[in-house]
Amino acid sequence: MNNVFTPDNNGVVKHWDIFCTVVDNYGDIGVTWRLAKQLVNEYDIPINLWVDDLLSFSHILPKLDASKKQQSFNSVNIFHWNNPLEIQFNAGNAIIEAFACELPSQVKAIIERLHLQPHTQAPTWLNLEYLSAEAWVDGCHGLPSTQPNGVKKWFYFPGFSPKTGGLICERELFNQRDQWQADPRHKLALFQQLGLQGINAQDTVISVFSYETRALTALCELWQTSQTPIHALIPKGRSLHSLIDLLPCTIDDLIPGQQFTLGNLTLHILPMTDQNGFDRLLWSCDFNIVRGEDSFLRAQWAAKPFIWHIYPQEDDYHLVKLQAFMQIYCDNLAPEIATTWSEVNLAFNQENLSAVVMHWQQLNSVSLPLMQHAIKWPINALNDADLASRLVQFVNNS
Amino acid sequence: MKTAHEIRPGNVIMLDGSPWVVQKTETTRSGRNAAIVKLKLKNVLLDSGTEQTFKGEDKLDDIILERLDCTYSYFADPMYVFMDEEYNQYDVEADNLGDAADYIIDGMEDVCQVTFYESKAISVELPVHIVREVIYTEPSARGDTSGKVMKPATITGGGTVTVADFVKVGDKIEIDTRTGEFKKRV
Numbered sequence: 001m002n003n004v005f006t007p008d009n010n011g012v013v014k015h016w017d018i019f020c021t022v023v024d025n026y027g028d029i030g031v032t033w034r035l036a037k038q039l040v041n042e043y044d045i046p047i048n049l050w051v052d053d054l055l056s057f058s059h060i061l062p063k064l065d066a067s068k069k070q071q072s073f074n075s076v077n078i079f080h081w082n083n084p085l086e087i088q089f090n091a092g093n094a095i096i097e098a099f100a101c102e103l104p105s106q107v108k109a110i111i112e113r114l115h116l117q118p119h120t121q122a123p124t125w126l127n128l129e130y131l132s133a134e135a136w137v138d139g140c141h142g143l144p145s146t147q148p149n150g151v152k153k154w155f156y157f158p159g160f161s162p163k164t165g166g167l168i169c170e171r172e173l174f175n176q177r178d179q180w181q182a183d184p185r186h187k188l189a190l191f192q193q194l195g196l197q198g199i200n201a202q203d204t205v206i207s208v209f210s211y212e213t214r215a216l217t218a219l220c221e222l223w224q225t226s227q228t229p230i231h232a233l234i235p236k237g238r239s240l241h242s243l244i245d246l247l248p249c250t251i252d253d254l255i256p257g258q259q260f261t262l263g264n265l266t267l268h269i270l271p272m273t274d275q276n277g278f279d280r281l282l283w284s285c286d287f288n289i290v291r292g293e294d295s296f297l298r299a300q301w302a303a304k305p306f307i308w309h310i311y312p313q314e315d316d317y318h319l320v321k322l323q324a325f326m327q328i329y330c331d332n333l334a335p336e337i338a339t340t341w342s343e344v345n346l347a348f349n350q351e352n353l354s355a356v357v358m359h360w361q362q363l364n365s366v367s368l369p370l371m372q373h374a375i376k377w378p379i380n381a382l383n384d385a386d387l388a389s390r391l392v393q394f395v396n397n398s
Numbered sequence: 399m400k401t402a403h404e405i406r407p408g409n410v411i412m413l414d415g416s417p418w419v420v421q422k423t424e425t426t427r428s429g430r431n432a433a434i435v436k437l438k439l440k441n442v443l444l445d446s447g448t449e450q451t452f453k454g455e456d457k458l459d460d461i462i463l464e465r466l467d468c469t470y471s472y473f474a475d476p477m478y479v480f481m482d483e484e485y486n487q488y489d490v491e492a493d494n495l496g497d498a499a500d501y502i503i504d505g506m507e508d509v510c511q512v513t514f515y516e517s518k519a520i521s522v523e524l525p526v527h528i529v530r531e532v533i534y535t536e537p538s539a540r541g542d543t544s545g546k547v548m549k550p551a552t553i554t555g556g557g558t559v560t561v562a563d564f565v566k567v568g569d570k571i572e573i574d575t576r577t578g579e580f581k582k583r584v
Contacts, residue, residue, distance in 0.1 A: 129429075130430075136426045145453075146450060147456075148399075148412075150413075150414045155451040313431050317427050
């Protein structure tokens with residue numbers, strides 16, 4: 001089977017290929033799918049997205065048929081990447097191996113052949129790495145990685161500083177968000193569309209998309225005693241494993257739209273949604289608990305306060321990454337606000353139950369300046385250019 | 399072949415048909431515990447430098463060149479002079495020592511390996527573990543017990559190592575020269 005874009009000798013079609021392995025959850029595929037759509041929509045670059053696990057992908061792209069080897073959505077060609085490749089690979093202008101995945105041997109052989117062949121241009125080969133706010137990223141972004149056969153691969157690091165590869169953010173995203181948030185009827189309509197009942201405009205609504213943690217259990221127990229109604233919106237998944245004791249049935253028996261009232265807390269079971277729907281959900285909540293990389297960034301773009309449940313790493317290295325992000329996020333924040341927000345994030349990630357409850361209660365006293373900071377932050381974080389535009393420039397210059 | 403993770407200052411690797419001395423290695427962790435290794439390299443033939451980044455598991459073509467066990471004798475700016483068992487002296491450019499220079503001190507007895515390329519001494523590899531004395535560090539920050547408490551310490555020779563909080567001025571510490579990490583108090 002041939003892939004769709006076949007470049008001729010004069011470069012009539014200069015497509016890019018993005019390779020993604022789904023290790024777990026929706027982070028890797030979430031980021032690459034957003035990037036693929038943006039490159040097509042805003043830069044008119046034909047994109048082939050190669051994904052090894054279409055079933056996981058279909059959770060965030062419900063129209064995807066996991067049994068098909070080749071299909072197209074949003075003008076992105078989606079290929080099932082199995083080993084060895086059953087679809088003929090034709091190199092274009094750029095090949096992106098996302099998150100340190102290993103390219104198929106056929107693809108590497110084609111890159112090598114083009115590298116050695118006179119008068120041909122080998123594609124720019126990039127390793128798109130994980131997002132981190134750590135300082136070392138500045139020094140590693142954009143460096144070559146010469147392979148034993150002489151082919152150069154380039155390390156591309158997303159990041160928050162001007163020296164990095166930037167952050168994924170679609171051109172019109174902030175305008176769309178502002179229009180959405182300007183009218184409270186939008187969020188109420190969304191909740192209704194998602195089958196969530198009994199949420200009033202003035203209620204506190206919190207989205208929960210964390211990994212398993214007893215810190216979430218502790219917060220839910222606290223929210224039950226709230227003076228005002230709190231709604232926690234939780235999809236079927238890892239967060240709910242921490243709340244089994246609060247549920248009247250097993251997780252398997254839960255149905256999207258189902259809700260449970262516990263004191264002044266209502267737990268709502270969220271249906272899975274596509275990425276645009278997830279963005280609107282984050283825009284509509286008062287506070288977002290997010291995880292990993294993709295939802296973490298979207299929570300920032302939502303301009304709402306959030307807790308980041310970072311992917312756990314050996315030796316608690318994830319806490320180093322968390323501290324690095326908290327430091328830059330709080331750079332222009334008054335010390336008492338920065339401390340409160342940082343402490344609640346740290347306590348949540350350390351499963352320090354008493355601390356997370358105490359610091360959550362302190363958030364109330366800083367909610368207004370924290371909200372103002374959340375609105376300003378996305379502009380600062382972008383540093384004038386998003387990831388896709390810097391990536392296009394990088395490929396053009398390499 | 400060695401993985402990028404195994405490469406250390408003083409090794410010589412082949413890239414694009416040229417030998418490069420590894421002057422400095424920096425290992426950091428990316429997502430899901432994957433290692434990223436940044437190498438500072440100097441071209442043996444052209445005297446030019448570059449920085450490259452690799453996945454920790456990437457295979458690199460390290461070349462086995464002639465090596466001799468030597469000990470450090472003295473510094474004759476900009477050359478470090480090493481001596482073998484037969485009292486032959488070899489000059490190595492300070493630039494080629496990279497981070498290893500932080501551990502070179504007068505009177506050191508550590509046996510180093512001097513590497514030769516076309517009869518010219520081009521780099522020095524230190525023993526994996528060396529012991530150095532702490533000449534300055536802040537007193538212990540008692541009470542701060544969240545996680546592993548570490549602090550910077552200056553060692554003989556002027557280099558800085560991140561050490562455990564209990565380490566004091568005058569202590570002798572073991573350092574892993576591959577990573578620059580503090581291993582233990584001796």
